[in-house]
Amino acid sequence: MELHQVRYFLAVASTLNFTRAAEQCNVTQPALTKGVQKLEQELGGQLIYRERQLTQLTDLGKEVLPMLERTLASAEAVRRRAQEFQRKDVAPLKIGLAPSISASLVLDPIAEIAKFVPGLHVELREGAAEKLVDLLLEGEINAAMVGDVQDVPARIDDWSLFEERYVAVLAPTHRLANRRSIGIDDLRETILLERADCDVAAKIQQSYFPEEPPQLGHCSGHDLHLQHMAAAGFGVILAPEHMPRLPTLKTIPLEGDPVSREVRLLAVQGRRYSPALDAFVKVARLRDWSFEGSDRRVPHAAVPEVARAPA
Amino acid sequence: MTTTRAAAADRFQPIDPQSDDSSPMLNQTDKTLARIRTELLTTFSAADWESYNHLVGWLRDTDVASHALKVGDDAPDFLLPDVDGRLHSSEQLRRNGALVVSFFRGGWCPFCTAELCALQAAKDEFESIGATLAVVTPETRDFPRQLKRSLGLDLKVLSDVDYGVAMSYGVLFRVPDEIKAHYSGLGFDFGARHGSPVWMLPIPATYVIDAEGRIRSAFVEPDFTIREEPAQILASLRQAAFTFK
Numbered sequence: 001m002e003l004h005q006v007r008y009f010l011a012v013a014s015t016l017n018f019t020r021a022a023e024q025c026n027v028t029q030p031a032l033t034k035g036v037q038k039l040e041q042e043l044g045g046q047l048i049y050r051e052r053q054l055t056q057l058t059d060l061g062k063e064v065l066p067m068l069e070r071t072l073a074s075a076e077a078v079r080r081r082a083q084e085f086q087r088k089d090v091a092p093l094k095i096g097l098a099p100s101i102s103a104s105l106v107l108d109p110i111a112e113i114a115k116f117v118p119g120l121h122v123e124l125r126e127g128a129a130e131k132l133v134d135l136l137l138e139g140e141i142n143a144a145m146v147g148d149v150q151d152v153p154a155r156i157d158d159w160s161l162f163e164e165r166y167v168a169v170l171a172p173t174h175r176l177a178n179r180r181s182i183g184i185d186d187l188r189e190t191i192l193l194e195r196a197d198c199d200v201a202a203k204i205q206q207s208y209f210p211e212e213p214p215q216l217g218h219c220s221g222h223d224l225h226l227q228h229m230a231a232a233g234f235g236v237i238l239a240p241e242h243m244p245r246l247p248t249l250k251t252i253p254l255e256g257d258p259v260s261r262e263v264r265l266l267a268v269q270g271r272r273y274s275p276a277l278d279a280f281v282k283v284a285r286l287r288d289w290s291f292e293g294s295d296r297r298v299p300h301a302a303v304p305e306v307a308r309a310p311a
Numbered sequence: 312m313t314t315t316r317a318a319a320a321d322r323f324q325p326i327d328p329q330s331d332d333s334s335p336m337l338n339q340t341d342k343t344l345a346r347i348r349t350e351l352l353t354t355f356s357a358a359d360w361e362s363y364n365h366l367v368g369w370l371r372d373t374d375v376a377s378h379a380l381k382v383g384d385d386a387p388d389f390l391l392p393d394v395d396g397r398l399h400s401s402e403q404l405r406r407n408g409a410l411v412v413s414f415f416r417g418g419w420c421p422f423c424t425a426e427l428c429a430l431q432a433a434k435d436e437f438e439s440i441g442a443t444l445a446v447v448t449p450e451t452r453d454f455p456r457q458l459k460r461s462l463g464l465d466l467k468v469l470s471d472v473d474y475g476v477a478m479s480y481g482v483l484f485r486v487p488d489e490i491k492a493h494y495s496g497l498g499f500d501f502g503a504r505h506g507s508p509v510w511m512l513p514i515p516a517t518y519v520i521d522a523e524g525r526i527r528s529a530f531v532e533p534d535f536t537i538r539e540e541p542a543q544i545l546a547s548l549r550q551a552a553f554t555f556k
Contacts, residue, residue, distance in 0.1 A: 041373060288453070288456060
């Protein structure tokens, strides 16, 4: 397929009017129609349903539209990057992070993008996954990283980036602090600090506390709050493995079938990707998110006692 | 920190569903790609032949390759991540000499892995004449990383996330439904590999681009079993250098 054919089709899809689409693309209507027909031939079916006054997308048209929009945006991002560069534009990039996603995860991607998008200006926002979805739809943020999330609207693209386990985090003075791993029975007999709006709360409940609820201690929606409380000896937190920890805390793996979750990248479909967003999405979807970088063969049991941010 | 990611390796599917220890393909760099092709074709099942003939016939009938960029065209610039998420721009890659861009279908395709091994074997020769080689896959996530590791490649493997570069070179097509069913049956989920619900693939193609960004040679072959021999790419590079420097 060719770029111009895709442009013609996207113009028809947004105007639902061949005359206006042709004007938008600066071509004659027969040329536009021919381009769309060629694309239809290649994609193996009609994309647009035409009957008298009515112009509508067919099911196939609706199916391929988001993909073609993304592909075209991706193809055009390079040219727009050159223009931004010449005009010395500021390149804003607003990234939403769920409370269980540490900013440490996006630092390296941001540094990488900044090499190629000199005007890059990043704004990070924190919010629960549902809130971030709303912000995406409103155009208030460009991308979001969330944990397990329910009901992502069809207008939002959603890619799984990596999976990670939950681990126990506690003060070195805690009675469980010298264990190599913590079993489910121990967990049931200890006080857990409650993470408000935790996206894996249901999974934890199901895996570790199917009969009796855990003994919950103090509560916060903020990971750092929980860490300070854990460091003060108020209880144990269950935290995603990537989360950087206060140096005064210890990390201990959980026994049995550990709770894990997927970290996902969300972005709105059909928006013109800015060069900064385009680069962010590309880096995020290729990056090696595992924590030990080049050496992935370290066995699970060898969890170091001092946690580090992923390099 | 330690990992939870070892499981990712388990998800990586075999490069060649038919391969075993007697695979005729890997590390046989003394053979031409044409010879390896002949050997690989002997491993085709009846279903493979049917799918192969259907796809190649369809690509020829719809003349998909007619969109592909040709010698003398300006090569579209790109900015793509490598297997570690580091970005590479085409301007940088061709700053000091010619750039060879080779589109391949993915780590699941034995003809692609044979081609990648042949390019790897010729890498020093490419570099000795000042050329840079970049191979481009539609695959994302850890698939390109696993491919690079499993074949021991030291090549720039770039991921054409969302197909933008293949589209701008005119080598992109939608996988017809019959072919999709065949590949699904073999266990290849391009949706997961590419991160796209619509299955697209590039026609394998090899371009030689000069330092000014002009296409000097173009090899575009709808028959995905046929690839440009590294010796031929080297000849194109030498000719381009001879003609224009």
